[in-house]
Amino acid sequence: MRVLVQGAGVAGLTAAFELAARGAAVTVVETRHGLGGNASWFAGGMLAPWCERESAEQPVLDLGRDAADWWDTATPGQVTRAGTLVVAAPRDAGELDRFANRTSGYRPVDENEIAQLEPDLAGRFRRALFFPDEAHLDPRQAMAALHDRLAAMGVEFRFGADARQISGFDRQLDCTGMSAVDARLRGVRGEMLILRTPDVSLSRPVRLLHPRFPLYVVPRTDHRFMVGATMIESQSTGPVTARSMMELVVAAYALHPAFDEAEIVETGVGVRPAFPDNLPRVETSGDTVAINGLYRHGFLLAPAMARQAAELVFNQDRTKELAHETVGQRRSA
């Protein structure tokens, strides 16, 4: 079976892997000229379904708990399994209790254990929540690794190309995110920074709770840290705003004052595609299957969505028959 995957973001790449692994001849077409620039490129790369459950519904935890295993298998060496540390400033201690009440899969840790987990945070926070089963990856490195793996599996990539000018496929998989034509989709703007400083070391993502804007700092290689991310009900892809920049920088600084001399090596803006329930969907329409609405859970939920989509693509004829049966049953009932 020949399948055309539209979009080389995290949805398209993970879907291409699942399809190729099932024996499909896959071509990935992307209008951009490389892997960068989409919402995935600006993602935090946290595989943190237990933490996300604080504000997300149960399916995010159910669909996301195997994500770290998936990425480990598809892109060996990319996943760091060191958990997540959740902290709050002393005056926001109530937020820590609220977070704990809404989540599971953590253990409360005291000052000593915080110091063991993250020596640089020693003495800065009296208590925290530690989510030991969570993981993280660097989205850009992971996407590059997945791209190379796919290429080695025989997947063809066409960058800077228009899907409408390519034909001869049995099925199409639409993974175009915000570019998809779907009136139900809205964009949720996310702004992020990349800081670089040798003065701070972290082993895992740290979330700093605040009553209004919970932010996180994710360690990356070469003394870099991703600080993210705002959540604004806006489709604007314009540059990061001063207020957002201030909030992101202040969060990093509140986590550790040594971030004051960090270099701001990059600012980024991505627009997350979301449905009204903020949950992703895999849907079929004619010969096209679509994955969309990954919202702030791209790397977390793309593997599960890719699996569902690949199964739909391969079982489409059977699904069609089932759909007909259902209609028939309804009529006869």
Added chain:
Amino acid sequence: MFELLGTTLPSRLLLGTAQYPSPAILADAVKASGTSVVTVSLRREMAGGRAGEKFWSLIRSLGVRILPNTAGCHSVKEAVTTAKMARDVFGTSWIKLEVIGNHDTLQPDVFGLVEAARILCEDGFDVFPYTTDDLVVAERLLEGGCKVLMPWCAPIGSALGPVNITALRSMRGHFPDVPLIVDAGLGRPSHAATVMELGFDAVLLNTAVAKAADPVGMARAFGKAVEAGREAFSSGMLEPRDVAVPSTPTIGRAVFS
């Protein structure tokens, strides 16, 4: 039923639209609460043109009256500009006026508030000023043209409930004919019931519902509490006494002593 600026509203609960897990849950919460007015911010969302249009159209589709707000504005100029933008976007003269004095506590800057209220009232807006429980500020706002006041009962998002009952009583007493809506600081349905029992006309809240484990259930609970508090107020509550008063007569009973 609740008469507000010539409009009859079925509910005395006004709900904010920020911080819900999803717009779908927001829509369910609005339904469950029975609210007839929602407030929506647009300062951050209007950057880059009308980039927040998608979310705003979701808000419009809720089928309730919209009270846009100027959340995030720290100066008179910003608040006035945002109010005008809100009037265009939502086609309403109603505006919840916030002029923030402190970025961290979100305490209102009452000086800027009075000034912005005057400008907007002159321009034909129906201004709902988010203010403190200070009586002099309240008077200045009324002089400036406001027909409604929205005092806090505790700082925004604090969930403390009415921290100064005396000030709230005194405000109600001083402005018996002005619609008073308690805005900000409510944490639990019992807080809402308490201020409604004091005779406030309505309450506006956001975080207590949006950040609940089950926002829809909490919205319903607040809806009931507001109704209960109002009905208690209109039904005339007993004043507390220092000694017990039995509800059945004691005359004719055997006395053991």
